[in-house]
Amino acid sequence: MSTDLTAGPQEEKKQGLQLMADDWSADKRVFRGVTWGKAMMWVFILGDAFIFACFILGYLAVRETTTEAWPNTAEVFTLHVGGKPIPLLLIIVMTFLLDSSSGTMALAINAAHRRERKKCAALLLATVLLGLTFVALQATEWTNLIREGLRPWHNDWGAPQFGSSFFLLTGFHGVHVTVGLLFMANIARKVARGDFDTGRRGFFTGRRGRYESVEIMGLYWHFVDLVWVFIFALFYLW
């Protein structure tokens, strides 16, 4: 949105492709108005996207090429509420939770832009809590399925590749959520303590923090939600 977190030089009025051609051919930094922290987070996200794409590619390849029947996810992931079976109930709840955590994160970034310290910290805390609930539900799901005999090499419902795809995709995503929560809890603490207002130095890097850290953290968190969009559609619903 606004580049006021970086306060770059004033730009001449150019638009769209002309501006892009200028940036790439200027023989200097391409991503003008973007700090190194933000640019590097985008590069990291791009790399991570390639890893997840490989997993999704592998999953779709084994699913489409196996001659054994693929398990019916609507049956495997059914929860019974009052004796009534509701397909994929836990999964849609987890999706809503992660979407909501993305919503609170976006609002936290907005608050950071406005330097509203308390609101930003509270929204970050809400994001952490929503993410924790997501991880807890995923742990429940894994536990239930492992009890029902799901293994990376075998299951009772159909093609054995179902198990390996499930554990790889949801496991790698779950690790991303967990790591993100650890970092976000740290950022929330820093915001709440006013580190970004007083310019207190970080314990590890010794650098002065800025509110931009919230936005960079948000990029990662939204990416985790983005990956879930694809896992939800391509693995659970396909």
Place this chain on the structure above:
Amino acid sequence: MTQTTPDLAARPEQDPQHSGRLFFIVWAWLFGLSALSWLVAYFGISGIPRWSLITVFMIAKAVLIVAVFMRLAWERLALVFAIVAPLLALIAFISALNFESAYIHSQRSNYQGGPTSP
């Protein structure tokens, strides 16, 4: 000021420091699209309608998250292209191998369980 979904073109000179209302609207859209794709599974729609509906909802959600939540809609095109072009290549790659797998599947159906080579 009316808030509409921003297009993907970078508008660096514009500063939409909005009230956060846009984020609530996108949040609601994400909920709606998730619920709709879940309903596709709930009502057991199958075949081409199922896959096309789920894909449309998936891509709509992905665009909303990347454009608004990740704020790519307000970045300069130099960054937007550097991020979006490789992602589009990935989607093309996944689609290509997905089509290829139909061929592999037919080969397996034809030859697996048949006479084994010496």
